[in-house]
Amino acid sequence: MTGISVETIAFMMLSCGMTLAFIRLVRGPTLPDRVVALDLFAVLSTAFLTIYAIDTNQQVFLDVAIVLALIAFLGTVAFALYIERRARDE
């Protein structure tokens, strides 16, 4: 293979995945659908950062990926509790 590296292929696949997750985020008929799409988007971003760390030979991006994973988890839990509470208040 000349010119195109494995990292580039991985970046392209992750970008396609992000586009698909974004389609579900825009289209999703209900709020939980959008939350699932947002959660997947965060996982894809974490993978993107990890591969960026491999591509640039910088270990620091792994720490960024860890922080992003933590925040995404907390955000999804908060969204789930919000959906539940909103249903209870109505």
Place this chain on the structure above:
Amino acid sequence: MNETISNVLMLTGTTFLLLAAVGVVRMPDLFMRMQSASKASTLGIACVLLALAFHFPGVSVNIRVIGTITFFFLTAPITAHLIGRAAYFVGVPVWKGTVIDELRGRYNPLTHHLSSQDVAADTDKGSRERRAQSEM
């Protein structure tokens, strides 16, 4: 050698992540989308992080990678459970081809009480909506 393993793991992981995204777009209802988004993406991110561990030799990176993989394996089921629970409370419709819904009729969304027998159907808002959806 390590580079080859790293590249193979990277491509495997991104393939699984792409398939998770395809599943989230193509699956017919929320609960199936959720299982695609949680299972396939967990496997995919684990493979990608292992690729990083093979690319950087050294204890500090390996420990951080193992910690992150453990974190994903612990939190993905928790988020899937919480979103599924909230979606069932709200009354998100299931796919019309769904074979079994074991909570239907046994769960009272007003009191959050689960009984072993069918509760009165008129207090069961979610199940009524679901039945109407499946008869359509």
